[in-house]
Amino acid sequence: MLQARDIEVRAGARLLLSPISFQVIPGDRIGLVGRNGAGKTTLTRILAGEGIPASGQVVRSGTLGYLPQDPRSGDPEQLARDRVLGARGLDHVMRRMREAEERMADGSESEREEAMAAYTRAENQLQAAGGYAAEAEAARIAANLGLPERVLGQPLKTLSGGQRRRIELARILFSDADTLLLDEPTNHLDADSITWLRGYLQGFPGGLIIISHDVELLDAVVNKVFHLDANRAEIDIYSMNWKRYLQQRETDEKRRKRELANAERKASQLMAQADKMRAKATKAVAAQNMAKRAEKLLSSVEGERTQDKVAKIRFPDPAPSGKTPLRGDGLSKSYGSLEVFTAVDLAIDRGSKVVILGLNGAGKTTMLRILAGIEEPSSGEVLYGHGAKLGYYAQEHETLDVQRSVLDNMKSASPNLNDTDVRKVLGSFLFTGDDVEKPAKVLSGGEKTRLALAMLVVSAANVLLLDEPTNNLDPASRAEVLNAIRTYAGSVILVTHDPGAVEALEPDRVLVLPDGVEDLWSEEYAELIQLA
Structure with missing residues (x-):
């Protein structure tokens, strides 16, 4: 069980959550929702013991499993299998058996x-500790998350970001914890794995708090909803499933609007009467009392909820470039004896739109990193054409310097912009006031996504390399990103599990890894997107 007792949550001086108390007991499956930056990730870190509330305390009983948005845990040399088994302390036992x-x-x-x-x-x-059945259970969970035996036998350092995250999810599900805190657990999962996870969480007997923008997952799993209202710094608690929550919120908003309108009408009548009475000295006290009644009437009703702001994302016209700003000739990548892809050729023409598809572990992220010049190919070369200016969005936000502030990260993306212009762009991405001085390391996944996209906007890139750009985004922000991709005039190479992102891109061509097959885009490839 998990108890929050009058906890207050702050990010620096900014209040994210006024003091609140709640508990999570076995059978609670809570969806924690709210716009990006509202404080959902900060709250779950505090509940998990990785952060401290500004006031109040968290009481934990039983075991707890926590999946953060950007898990970086584990020895890079450790086998993936041992990382999962380590959740029950079996990794040391299995290693001693192999050594023996x-x-x-x-x-x-x-x-x-x-x-x-x-x-x-x-x-x-x-x-x-459960014998070979426990090992089989770990392998079964991993397989259902798209991690076959081949991947489990690899060191963590050889795995892609998506595979590393799924290893952490498998570890937490295998841990048999009493309470789970899962922050965007469907990131990097294919359609089959998401379906399996839904079923697993539906039957989970312990307590669960889940942050997700996957509406189908919330609809299938949660029986309570905690809505974190960033404008009021409060949580609205709904003890009901997702569909009833949506209906209730709409009903509540209509009621608040109706009650406020009635109160404003009556208060207006009282104030008008008070104004008439003020003209007579003998009725001045009565007029004052009537005005107080009007104020009390207005203060007694809830106002309409302020609508959450949405980042305004638009990529400017790209800098001019030659006909073919980017090429890859004979690109191969291996990690020791593990061959990821071999002899891949591609040419990115000015303004062309390309989507890279392939199963998890096929090397999609690695290919983008090589094209961006961040990672070296094992063989082959990347050639940059006349005027090529690349902008790389990394799914794990590696392009951010997490020790530097939001403002300093933006300045590094475009040194020629002055402070006023930088702050103006940041404001359109919902970073205002003291927010721009926060170190990037304290940002939520959605906020990091917005900052990384803002840095792309000011970079004047003419070739965008986008790796899962819609992860961690609320629906409104996701719609803005998709529209920005749709209207961008430069070249785009996209890696995504999001069919909506591919639809927005309207790709000309597709590159299928690890085989390196390059083809004209057709709807026949659409079914591979969520399998990727």
Whole structure:
């Protein structure tokens, strides 16, 4: 169980959440919703023990599993399988068993006997912790999240960002925790994995808080909704499922609007009467009392909820470039003996739109990083044409310097802009006042997305390399991003699981990895988007 007792949440001096108390008990499946930057991620970090409230306390009983938006945990040299098994402390046991097996194969007779005894001890420990059934359970969870045995046998450092995130999700689900805190768990999942996760969470017996912009997931899973209203710094708690919550919010807003209109009409009548009475000295006190009644009447009703602001995203006209600003010749990438893709050729013409498809682990992000000049190919080369100016959006926000402020990150993207112009652009992306002085490391995933996109806007790039640009965005912000992609006049190379992003791009061509097949876009490829 999880209890919040009068906790107040702040980001620096800015109030995100007024003091509130609530609890999460077994069977609660809570959807925590609200616009980007409202404080959802900050609140879950505090609940998980990775942050401290401005006041109040969090009481935890039982075990807790927390999936942050950008999990960076684990030794890069550790096998993916061991990272998952480590949730129940089985990674050390399995490693000792593997080491004992190696010694049994190569050592002297006495060394083999010692290794056999060590293997037996480790195996007994494994059995006490659930035995080989636990290992099979971990493998089953991983497989359902799109992580086959081949991936589980690789070191974490060789995995893509999407694979690393799914390893962390598998680890948390395998942990058998009493309470789960999941921040955007469907990021990087294919359609089949999302379907499986929905079913898993529907049957989860413990307490659950989930942050997600996947409406279908919320509709299928949650039985309570916590709406974090950024304008009021309060949580509205609805003890009902998603569809009833949406209906209730609409009903509540209509009621508030009706009650406010009635109160304003009556208050106007009272004030008009008070104004008439003020003309007579003998009725001055009565007039004052009547005015107070009007003020009290207005203060007794709830006002209409202020609509959340939406970032205004538009990519400016790109800088001029040659006919083919970007080419890749014979690009290959390997990590040791693991071959990701081989001999891939591509040519990006001025204004062309290309989507890269492929199963998770096929090298889509790696290809973008190579084209952006961030990572070197194992063989082949990238050629930049006349006037080429690249803008790279990284799904894990690696282009941000998390130690520097929002303002300083923006200045680095376009050193020629003055402070006033930079702040104006940041304001259109909803960074105002003291927000621009915050270090990027404290931003939520949605805020990091907005900052990274703002940096692209001021970069004057004519080739955009976009890796999952709609992740972590609320529906209104996502619509703005899709419209910006739709109207951008430069070249775009897009990696996404979001069919709406591909529809907005209207691609000319598709590159399918790892085979490197380049083809004209057709709707036949559309079904591969969510499988990717």
